[in-house]
Amino acid sequence: MKKIFVLVKKEWEEVFRNKLVIFSVVFMPLLFAVIPLGILYGTVNADLSAIQSEFGPMLSMLQDACGSLEGIQCTQLLLLQQFLVLFLLMPAIIPITIASYSIVGEKTTRTLEPLLATPITTAQLLAGKALAAALPALLASLGSFAIFAVGTSMLAGSEVAGRLLSPLWLLGIFVVGPLISVTGVSLAIMISSRVNDPRAAEQLAALLILPVMAVFLGQMFGAVVLDQSLLLSIAGALVIVDLALLYFAIRLFQRETILTRWK
């Protein structure tokens, strides 16, 4: 365990010297918190009927979620609901830069062989790399959510903000988000250990956000309703996928192949 945290610390010392990484860890979560708040701000003095005519069919589908909320507050909540996916997207996007560089970066700097020559197991190595990528993303996502919740409370009142602590949101932020992060990080590390170029790793790993984007767009177009049961199903599927990915990440990390075939 100690070696894992030693590796995490070293990774952070390295990657956080990179401005692009700092940008992705700090700026993106801020942006993802501010965008929905900006839209929310736009609804504060908006004409309710105009909004309802714009989003009418979708709002009627989601009306059950409002419960005791009525009028503009219900509309605001339903608008905010659309942005839950953004908070699921963050844990997937943010660690990709770090994770995709993790193994291939060691290859390019020729530090992988000395590192593999130390008494570290493959599982420890990959766990260290994965945690180094996932933890900042999760912390940034939680920070972003906190800003979003406080902003919502200020703009739409505590009643609407309180709904952000509903099982749906908590499930998304605290369960599905981390699971998506593990998926992204595992895949990125798998890719990173198989390619020779950090850019290739990053580009391939970036494709991972497509399924999350598909859910986001599906929701925007009314094709998908992100409710509690769907999130639970996604969480269940992700647990299986993540376990399989972690297993294959270790299986695919062939020390010998990496050392002998990579030039």
Next chain:
Amino acid sequence: MNTLDTRRIGIFLAIAFALCWAFAAVIYATGGLIDSPEILPGTGITLAVALLALGCMWSPAIAHILTRVITREGWKDLWLRPNTGRSWFSWVLAWFLPGIITLLGLVVYFSVFPAHFDPSLSPLQGLLDQAAELAGQPLPFDVWTVMLIQIGQGMLLAPILNGFFTFGEEFGWRAYLQPKLMPLGFRKAMLAVGVIWGLWHAPIIAMGHNYGFGYPGEPWTGILAMTWFAIPLAVIIGWLTLHSRSVWPAVIFHGGINALGGIGIYMLQMEAPGLNSLLGPVPTGVLAGLPSALFAAYLLWKNGDVGGAMTDVSRETSPKAPAPSATDAIVAQGLTKRFGDLEAVDHLDIKIPVGEVFGLLGPNGAGKTTSIRMLAALIAPTEGEAWVAGHRVGEDDTALRKDIGILTETPGMYEQLSAERNLGFFAQMYEVEDIPGQVERYLRMLGLWGRRHEAVGGFSKGMRQKLAIARALLHEPKVIFLDEPTSGLDPEASRVVRDFIEELRGEGRTIVITTHNLDEADRLCDRIAVFKSKLLAVDTPNALRRKLFGRSVVFHLAAAQEAFANALRQKTYVHEANLRGDKIVVKLDDPETHNPELLRELVGLGADVQFVGEIRQSLEDVYFQLLGAQGVQA
């Protein structure tokens, strides 16, 4: 040839048999398997079940542990590593093969005795009827659905659920007895384990386990049938264990067989004439066990005594290779590495004593780096064995890596981190106790202390190389591998590195160096090996010179004449004497003894001898001579 450890085998068997048979005696004395008292009322768990599952089945594991304790064997080679990555195929087979061979066994049995098959599954239906009566309503499943569920859970879930109990047996039979019998070879070892395992069941077979009562020749034929069944099973499970180098696939397989063994009973027409439990339908029957017997026969035929999985096995059990002595830092025996068709290292045999500086010389692509990587447990040998710093390569590589230091061919550093932080990180990975002290020590020794806070990205190649050497030494390894330590360095940096290696030699460390700098190897190495995929020669540089070129003395004369050379050629100990300008070059074995006489001879003939010297062949001459000879052979 490695011999059987008969003492430990004897102790193990005595404990395993004594324990299990003692439990069997208790079962017999308390009503046998059928009339055993219930220990947890209402659960159906009898004293016999408890003693069988927790006592008898665990007796081989207890015997394993006790034998190690009694004989002070230590705790290596426990076969507990899952090795799923190494042999996932064994795991898949272990999980599904029991179901496949059991179902095939049923097909065989009911094909021979179709009248014994009851399509209504009456025995199972009877159980379901009881359950429905207890529930007070009909059950929502038909009997075949329940059978399929039973088969499904038997194939998927039961191997794990039964694992606790089957581990007790497998940790003894497969993780201890089998490796101990491997010096007999695969076939004999598997057969021996099978027979022992089968006979171990004798008392409980005699009490009706597996075959019941009333079969012809009871109980001796039952014990014989059980032994007959145990042999193929020992072959299959043994092969899975050897293939995966882990006991866990054996645990899974055994759990699966135990879970599925009984399903044939549910298909049996109980009233049919000619029922004989010695034949089936449970897989312990001779007929129902036919698929496992055929598969085992195939494995015995395919593996023979040395083939297939045996390569892996020999590394775990070392039936042939003797352990190195305490004075050997490195021993390699037949170490081979193939990459596809390319034989990078071909049966390397070396022995390097503790404290020696050993040079590995050879052209690019000769396999030097591959050899070092194998010895440093970075890549696995295709064949052969090696011990480094007391560890067998491939056994516990993490422990091995703690005891070695390696300067890789192209040593990288974390460019954005400081020199101090780079070393600090690796010191933590090597679990060095006094990290600041060790980092300071080596940075000072290599003249980098003043630059310790600077990012390594700004370091020259020489400074990086020195830092990489420091990294390899931080944890005070017993054996150090230096792969081209002065490659690409300027003369000054090369000298610093060479002096440092000299210091290390003074500390009594074992050092293996690969280099293209032959002069450097000549100066630093106690012995050198010239290597091009295979070992061409290994000895001290001077011994190699003598072996290849003999010894030559040159007499510098004021004016040489052929007559002088002729006179020297008359001496029986002179191999050659050649006139070269004003010099006479004489080849002979022992210049220290014969030079004075030769000198007197020349002076007597009137030669004006100016001085005498020995011609010393360079290591480069030796190197090219050896490689040239190898080229001619090729």
